[in-house]
Amino acid sequence: MERNDPRSRSDAYGSRINRSHSPVVATIIPWISIPLGSILPIFVIATALPIIPPFGFLMLLAWRLVRPGLLPVWVGIPLGLFDDLFNGQPFGFAVFTWSVALLAIELIEARFPWRAFWQDWLTASILIFGYLMFGWLLSGATPNLHSLVAMVPQLVLTILLFPLAARFVSLLDRVRLTRWRTM
């Protein structure tokens, strides 16, 4: 059998004999990668404009849209609380926006059950736009025209980064389901 097809006893995640998915890795990777995205912008010192994309929110959207059904709808509460510790917005901003975004995705999926990548990207773009505009309004700073103009590069960059985030999430998803040796 192996002579005909060397990969006959394995699937995309490795050999199926004596190997199995790890429940710990399969569960923990989305729950770790989103908070890591939340911490990431803190390492950059960009002062003139808010140019760094909100990586935590981007990762959340990518996980939710690339792998629907993996994260529960209420995931915005714990992960949003964590994001609030680092995002510099008033506390509670991420809990609110992340929960609303996840509910909005549920609604969009109920309305348009047929899916394609461009549609996911459009959904993500609309949500990113709403998230950044809402953040600009409610950051506690005085909203003025100049800071609105200053938001544009960040908005464009974040929307353009979504496909990359989606590819990265699918890579993480393959790692998540890798088969490990079992006894």
Place this chain on the structure above:
Amino acid sequence: MTASGQRRSGYSRRAQYNLFTGYIVAGIGALIGAALLAVSFFQPSLFGGLRSAANDGVSPATETASTVRTGSKGVWDSIAGYYRAGSKNAALKREMEIARIRLAEAKAVKQENERLKGLLGLQDEDVAPVAVARLVGSTASSSRRFAYVGAGANDGVTVGMPVRSPRGVVGRILETGDDSSRVLLLTDTESVLPVRRAQDEVVAFAEGRGDGLLRIRLINLGLNPLEPGDVFVTSGAGGYYRPGTAVAILAEKTDDGGLARIISDPAATDFVAIQPIFEPEAASGATTPVAQELGD
């Protein structure tokens, strides 16, 4: 491709209830978030302790990252230095000669200054900084302009202390943790700083605009005397900042003042000094409501 069948729970009661509960919890989460947001909008310092504890937690990592960042910047600078080294060298030599002359002049001025101060009986004390630390991070994705500095309450840092780099003012301490504190940068829209023009007594306010520039608003309106290239320094009014620290250079003239660029860009800053509040009494007086003052 259709959506995955996750949301169609079929006939299983348990799956239906799970899905329904998920929506309810997510809805409650949104409400909790809105409530927290409303609370922190009116009481911004309420969750400060939580946030600073979280930043203390990641500060070893951000500290290391900032070391690497400044290190790599140095490597890049030394590579860039070889480019057109000859002509640069000549230009630097010319500059050096002029600088030597100016230095000699400055020495003379300093001497005269000391003499005059001695005549007036003024004391010139150099203030020791409370702490010297690295600028370790910032809220780079938010529209607020905050930075984190690697010194906190354990080093004696308190809220309100001015933060400066060798070039000029960076900002003011907003929240303190044990080993890290949050700095309100000059470019944040909530930051207002009393300044004066370096060469005379034209006083103004420097407000952050949120896009990296400062708006200079003159206090005495009338004929606008500013010119692009004017340097602004702190005036010492308000009691927080020591007078005479460089703040901004005017880039553009407007009706009521101008637009200025900050002199000490935090992105190019490595170490900063946290100084004690200049006149604590004046600073606390500025925050005391008038009614309370009258009542005492």
